[in-house]
Amino acid sequence: MIDECLVAEFRIEGDDCPLARATEDAAVTVDAAAPQLRTDGNVLLRFSAPLDDRLATTLDRDERIRYLHVTGGDDTCTYRCLSKHPCVVHELVDEGFLVESMQYSGGGATMRGAVVGYDVLRGVMEKAGQTVGITLQRVYPLRADEDEPIGRAWDLTPAQEESLRVALELGYFAIPRERTANEVAAELGISKSAFLERLRRAQQSLFQTIFGESI
Incomplete structure (x- = not known):
């Protein structure tokens, strides 16, 4: 049994992702769940952001976004949609990166998750080095009392x-x-x-x- 589980945080810059582009155009911060890749290559997205009509307008104009649904709150909205743009995070997931959370801001994204063992971390890092604009921000052991984020x-x-x-x-x-x-x-x-x-x-x-x- 592998005892070492590591928490890793990556920053993505330069990826032409619809959510990243939207945060740059609308100047908002978006908190997103891990994107779900369908067998047809499309991606299911669920995310939240402060109430701001500019974000929905920007996403509506993006031809890669389909079926955008917005649920409004007092000052926060929850969004669900289908994206035709493949997320670079899935390349890291294929290597063993377990995504816990993602935050988009300023045209980039910060993603936090876990890897099981240093060998998996090395594989994830090698894949990140082959992918546009991904840098490791920090990594630390997952404590026994941190079974969930x-x-x-x-x-x-x-x-x-x-x-x-x-x-x-x-x-x-x-x-x-x-x-x-x-x-x-x-x-x-x-x-x-x-x-x-x-x-x-x-x-x-x-x-x-x-x-x-x-x-």
Whole structure:
């Protein structure tokens, strides 16, 4: 039995993916589930983003996107569609990369997942080296108490999970507070209001999970 399971995070740049292009044109951040490749080569996509008509308009104009369905919320929308564009992530999946989450922003994508053993990691890295614009951001062992991603266990989006983690690392939650919201937002590369909104939503999800939906 292989004991070593590793968490890996990759950044994709330069891929002509419809979601990546849309985040560049509409200037939004998209949190996506792992894309599902059909036997006919088309890809099923499910993702969410802040309420913004520009994203739906941009995707509607992309001839590679079909059957776009949007479910609106107070300030977040969930999208489902079929894409005729093959995702480069499937090349890594074929080598053993288990995708947990993907986030598109600024014309690129960050994907986080797991590999079982260093031999599989080497194979994934070799494939990444042959693929346009993929770089390894970080890799670390998966702890025994991390059977599922933090975001999935606590119903957090990848953006919310990242905001909480960075805020904690920088001392935003320390007493007295070591960093301001502006400083954490700058580290994340987003506005102060966007950081505080992510923080508010993450805290709401955590509290609802702990205390129940009745709060």
